[in-house]
Amino acid sequence: MTSTQSPRSHSAVGDLSEALKEAIQEVHQQAQDTEFMRSFLKRQLSLDQYKLVMSSLYFVYDALEEEIERNKNHPGYAPVYFPAELHRKAALEHDLEYFYGPQWRQEIPCPKATRKYVDRLHYVGQQMPEILVAHAYTRYLGDLSGGQVLKRIPQKVLQLPTSGEGLAFFTFDDVSSPTKFKQLYRAHMNAMKWMTAPKEG
Secondary structure, X not given: OOOOOOOXXXXXXXXXXXXXXXXXXXXXXXXXXXXXXHHHHOOOXXXXXXXXXXXXXXXXXXXXXXXXXXXXXXXXXXXXXXXXXXOOHHHHHHHHHHHHOOOHHXXXXXXXXHHHHHHHHHHHHHHOHHHHHHHHHHHHHHHHHHHHHHOHHHHHHOOOOOOOOOOHHHOOOOOOOHHHHHHHXXXXXXXXXXXXXXXXX
């Protein structure tokens, strides 16, 4: 999507973005309270841990973006289709090649929990595409927000190159202002003609 104009919110549906934000607050807090995240925020991070996280994220975004492409013209997703600005698969491929080398596809692990989430994403994309926006909103806007702060931790703790190798996942070259882009994204969400916010369960 190339439009930079924010559509007007559909008055009958309210703010879908606010409904989703409220719905995922508890899940977000649970994610922040995991042992890994507590250690990460304390800057207690090993290279192996970081590589595992990047590997898991690759499988997640590979599945998410496959389903986004499948549904890019679906009325329940098309308004928030911003592949150039948001998609992370290619960035993760660069990071994984940096950490694992040219044969990274044969080496990266996919934990059981990640596989379960990947299967869910494929199910949603193929059977319940109207819910795909909830997954995209949670992941991409989270990356644009907290991800920019989290980027500094592995860069410093793991002494990654200042040129950005191993950190492409956190870099959004086509988003000049994360704040303005998030406002645009939410405006497009709020213009979607939902009577109620989609629920994931």
